Every structure is written in C-alpha cells, then in structure tokens.
Amino acid sequence: xxxxxxxxxxxxxxxxxxxxxxxxxxxxxxxxxxxxxxxxxxxxxxxxxxxxxxxxxxxxxxxxxxxxxxxxxxxxxxxxxxxxxxxxxxxxxxxxxxxxxxxxxxxxxxxxxxxxxxxxxxxxxxxxxxxxxxxxxxxxxxxxxxxxxxxxxxxxxxxxxxxxxxxxxxxxxxxxxxxxxxxxxxxxxxxxxxxxxxxxxxxxxxxxxxxxxxxxxxxxxxxxxxxxxxxxxxxxxxxxxxxxxxxxxxxxxxxxxxxxxxxxxx
Numbered sequence: 001x002x003x004x005x006x007x008x009x010x011x012x013x014x015x016x017x018x019x020x021x022x023x024x025x026x027x028x029x030x031x032x033x034x035x036x037x038x039x040x041x042x043x044x045x046x047x048x049x050x051x052x053x054x055x056x057x058x059x060x061x062x063x064x065x066x067x068x069x070x071x072x073x074x075x076x077x078x079x080x081x082x083x084x085x086x087x088x089x090x091x092x093x094x095x096x097x098x099x100x101x102x103x104x105x106x107x108x109x110x111x112x113x114x115x116x117x118x119x120x121x122x123x124x125x126x127x128x129x130x131x132x133x134x135x136x137x138x139x140x141x142x143x144x145x146x147x148x149x150x151x152x153x154x155x156x157x158x159x160x161x162x163x164x165x166x167x168x169x170x171x172x173x174x175x176x177x178x179x180x181x182x183x184x185x186x187x188x189x190x191x192x193x194x195x196x197x198x199x200x201x202x203x204x205x206x207x208x209x210x211x212x213x214x215x216x217x218x219x220x221x222x223x224x225x226x227x228x229x230x231x232x233x234x235x236x237x238x239x240x241x242x243x244x245x246x247x248x249x250x251x252x253x254x255x256x257x258x259x260x261x262x263x264x265x266x
Contacts, residue, residue, distance in 0.1 A: 001048055001049060001050055001106050001107075001110055002046055002047075002048060002049075002078065002110055003046055003047055003048075003049050004045055004046035005044060005045055005046050005047075011045060011046065011078075011080075011114065013080070013087050013114040013115070013116055014114065014115040014116075015085060015115065015116075015117045016080075016085045016086060016087045016114075016116055016117060017085060017086050017087070017116065017117055017118055017119075017120060017229070018087050018088075018089065018111060018114075018116045018118070018119045018120070019033065019036065019086065019087070019088045019089070019119075019120045019122070019225075020033070020088065020089040020090075020091065020119070020120075020121060020122070021033045021090070021091055021121070021122045021123070022121055022122070022123035022124075022185060022186040022187050022188045022191070023091055023093075023094050023095065023186045023187070024123045024124045024125070024184055024185045024186040024188060025124045025125065025126055025184035025185070025209060025210070025211060026124050026209045026210065026211055026212070026214035026217055027214060028122070028123075028124035028207055028209055028214050028217045028218050028221055029121070029122035029123050029124060029221070030090065030091065030092065031214060031215065031217075031218030032122050032218045032219075032221040032222040032225065033088055033090050033122060034061065034062075034090070034218070034249075034250050034252075034253070035218060035219070035222045035247045035248070035249065035250075036088060036222065036225075036231060036232075037062060037079050037088055037090065037250070038062050038247075038248050038249065038250040039231075039232050039246070039247050039248040040081050040084070040086075040231065040232060042079035042080060042081050042086075042088060043079060043080060043081070044077055044078070044079050045078050045079065045080045045087075046077070046078045047074055047076060047077045047078060048075075048076035048077070048078065048089070050076060050103065050106070051096070051099070052095055052096060052099035052100065052102055052103035052106075053075045053076055053091065053093045053094070053095060053096065053099075053103070054075065054093040054094055054095075054096060055074075055075060055093070056074065056075045056092060056093045057072055057073070057074055058072070058073050058092075059071070059072065059073070059252075060072070060073055061073055061250050061251070061252035062250045062251065062252070063251050063252075064251065073092070074092075075091065075092050075093040076089065076090070076091050076092070076093075077089075077090050077092075078090075084231065085117075086231070087116070095186075095187070100186070100187050100190065101190065103187070104187055104190050104191045104194055105194075107191070108191075108194060108195065108198060108200055111200060112198075112200070117201065118148055118201040118202065118203060119195065119200060119201065119202045119203070120202075120203050120204075120205065120225070120229075121188060121191060121192070121202060121203070121204045121205070122205055122206075122221055122225065123182070123185050123186070123188040123204055123205070123206045123207075124184065124185065124206060124207050124208070124209050124214075124217065124221075125182050125183055125184050125185050125188075125206055125207075125208055125209075126183045126184040126208070126209075126210070127139070127208040127209050127210045128210065129183045129184075130208055131165070131167065133165065134165065134208065137162060138162060139207055139208040139209070139220075140161070140162070140205070140206070140207055140208075140220070140221070140224050141161075141162055141163065141164035141165075141205075141206045141207075141208075142156055142161050142162070142163055142164065142203065142204060142205050142206065143163065143164050143180075143192055143202075143203070143204040143206070144156070144163075144202070144203050144204075145192065145195045145196045145199075145200060145201060145202040145203075146196055146199075147195075147196075147199045147200060147201045147202075148201035148202065148203060152203060155228065156228075159227060159228065164180070164182070164204075164206060166178035166179055166180055166181070167179065167181045180192070180193070182206070185206070188204060188206070192204050205221065205224055205225055205228075207220060207221045207224070213257075215253070215256070219247060222247055223246075226246065232246050232247075233246060
C-alpha cells in the first residue's frame with residue numbers, strides 16, 4: 001500500500017508519531033494537516049496506492065516557487081520530518097462506497113509494520129448534533145485508546161481537555177448502555193474502535209463544526225494539537241486570520257472557494 005519516493009517498499013518510521021485526518025464534516029482534519037505540512041515544510045516521502053479512495057490528481061498544494069508549482073499530488077500522500085519524529089499521511093479525497101473498512105484494516109497493518117509510537121487522528125463532528133452539556137462547553141474533544149491511556153491521559157487532564165462523551169444507545173429506554181457517537185466523523189469511530197481492540201496507540205482530536213468556511217475550525221484544531229505535541233513555535237502567518245500566528249497557510253488555500261465573480265456580471 002505504501003510506496004516510497006525512492007522506490008523502497010519499507011520506510012524507517014520506528015518510534016515516530018503518525019498524524020492523519022479523517023475525511024469528515026467540513027474537511028477540518030484535512031485542513032489542519034495542511035497547516036502542519038506547510039508550516040513545517042515537510043518533505044514528501046511517498047504515497048498510498050489504494051483503490052479505497054476516489055482517484056484524483058492535482059498540482060503541488062504546497063508550492064512555494066514557480067518551479068515546484070507543477071509537481072503533482074494524488075489522493076493519499078506521506079510526508080515526514082525525521083528531526084521531529086513525525087510522519088503525516090494526508091488524505092485528499094473521499095472513500096469509495098464500502099471501502100473504508102478495508103482501508104482501516106490496511107492502514108493499521110501498515111502502522112504495526114512500521115512500529116509507529118502512536119497514531120494521532122484529526123477529525124470533526126456535526127455541531128448541530130451536540131447534547132446540552134456539549135453545547136455549554138468547549139467545541140474540542142479527545143479520545144485515547146487503552147494502549148496509550150497511561151502515557152497520555154495525565155497530560156490531557158493537565159491541559160484541562162475534555163474527553164468525548166458517550167451517549168445512550170437507546171435514549172429514554174436504557175440510559176445506562178453508552179456508545180461512542182461521532183456523526184459526520186467519517187472513519188473516526190471505525191478506526192478508533194479497531195485500534196482499541198488491536199492494541200494500537202491512538203489519540204483522536206476532534207472539533208464540533210458545521211459545513212461552510214472551515215478555515216477557523218482548522219486553525220483551532222491545529223492549535224489544539226500543538227498545545228499537546230508542541231509541533232511548532234513559528235511566528236509566521238499566511239493570508240488568513242488566525243487565532244495564533246504560528247501557522248503558515250499553503251498556497252493552494254487561495255483556491256478553496258474558487259475564483260471571484262467576474263466583473264462582467266455587473
């Protein structure tokens with residue numbers, strides 16, 4: 001599934017952190033991952049060859065000069081920064097119907113074969129489906145698998161973060177039977193529950209949001225990630241307003257909403 005840029009089938013990622021997005025509501029996870037790759041200037045080391053994602057091809061989304069603008073990108077690419085022991089898998093297209101289960105299986109198999117220290121999944125969920133308690137608290141939540149709970153849980157509590165609440169499987173019938181509920185979260189629930197059952201160290205960072213201009217949501221989620229992992233302390237800023245000025249927005253974000261209206265219309 002993983003093909004490296006230098007042609008080798010196996011990369012040395014032992015002990016690294018793997019960061020990836022869920023294709024979820026508002027594409028918040030994908031946008032946040034864009035910020036990390038762009039800000040750190042991460043190097044593309046390979047890609048995922050898979051039939052689980054809708055095929056796509058485009059120009060380099062992180063172009064910085066005229067020379068590298070024409071470099072091509074595809075639907076699932078892997079970037080790395082060895083100095084920070086960080087690997088990022090960016091997913092740029094939705095899943096083909098009924099293929100997401102197979103993708104989760106193959107992804108976790110790759111995680112184990114590479115001996116990643118942990119997996120961090122950036123996701124989002126429909127804001128309109130929050131319960132009363134969630135409406136009156138922060139829009140950010142986290143989840144940790146049992147395998148990583150001992151090493152991470154104390155840090156999360158020290159940061160005063162809120163774990164994603166479970167909800168009643170049968171409201172007003174049996175409120176004691178609680179389940180994980182992540183509407184609009186894409187593969188989040190599937191990948192997390194499978195990681196729990198297979199002993200994979202996984203942390204999910206999630207933001208409640210609505211569809212629209214989700215750049216502010218992505219910046220908040222990236223700040224949330226950085227509060228824990230301290231990925232960057234850069235003070236560069238891009239062309240979009242941010243809560244903090246540490247993130248460099250990629251050049252491709254100029255085209256997020258297409259071109260402006262042509263003056264000839266008026």
